[in-house]
Amino acid sequence: MKRNIVIATLTAAALAGGGTVAAFAAGDDEATATQRQAGTNARAAADHDDDSTDDDSAGHDSAGDDRTAASRGSVTAADAIAAALKHTPGTALAADFEDEGAGTWEVTVVQGDGSEYDVRIAPGSGTVLGAQRDADDDSDSDSDSDSDDRAELAAAKGASTDAREAALAAAAKGTVTEVGLDDDNGAVAWSAETVKDGRHGEWKIALDSGRVTQDRDED
Template sequence: MKRNIVIATLTAAALATGGTVAAFAAGDDDATATQSQTNTSAQSAADRDDDASEDRTAVRSGSVTAAEAIAAALKHTPGTALSADLDDDGADTWEVTVVKGDGTEYDVRIAPDSGKVLGAQRDSDDDNDADDRAELAAAKGADTDAREAALAAAAKGTVTEVGLDDDNGAVAWSVDTVKDGKQGEWKVALDSGKVTQDRDDDGDDA
């Protein structure tokens, strides 16, 4: 009889211990899931900051403005400037897209610290499709060119990119800026040069 009682007691203790272990295991699973969600949220936040971080790094790398880079590119390769981008892919150069009078497109690289032309390469991948022709026509007929658009938007911050944007048939210059560590996106009218905040931009600047 005593032997049966001892066996029953040991069995109950084992079940209780196992239950406790199972409970701890379940608790560990919840903690792991919570930690995983936290890590995912942190990664998403880091991804959202990537573009702003790259722009800030590029801005710190040189003192040549977008307007100056465009002017230097046009002096080297006369034509119509369609865009300028302060690239931060390791080269840290301004890349200005210029279309010459014969329709050929060139990417002109400008040093961000000296404004020196580092080279010009013809864009052999240019398809010159209907959209490209429409943008070129809009740029040629604009009262405000890319350099002037960059100058106008400079009042909102340091310009890191300027280019043409077609929003449902309404073509305007689209300009990205950085100010106090924050990005801004702006539209510059082709006719008047008026600067307005991009309606798709969630920034706080106005």
């Protein structure tokens, strides 16, 4: 009798406060089981919310990378290099997609007299938008930077694999966003950056064989 009065009193108090009353069974074991089940359901709901948040975040990051890749249009790095060399003959040293504003490919070309040009290519059509000579390409300078530039130019001219071929080789790893020469302690090779399925890759392409390997220094 006293037990029933206590249960009735607790139930009335919970209803008066606007709370949710857990069903009390006649035995203590049943009440404990009901409370344990409620706790399990709450934890499952929390875990589901956490998983949903993680999935949404991952999807957002991947979508951002996909939009960036799409902005390059149908013109590949190899296409941009070919268009630049047709407009400004010489040796292509680098190609880079500049995604500021409307976005353009920018190809660095050095001509036979040592003059260096930045040739801009439209990513959608492959049209040459302009070519600007680099005012800092003074071949008479003895600075370390100019010396490195001359060494890279010599390496590119003597290579069996040019910038366009390096871009084509790296394209097997994903969409190429940048290609250029990299001097690693005197060992010069082509270096390329790619994006595939929202993931970025760094690669080296041998000047002689065109073999593509992962750039461990950038891993």
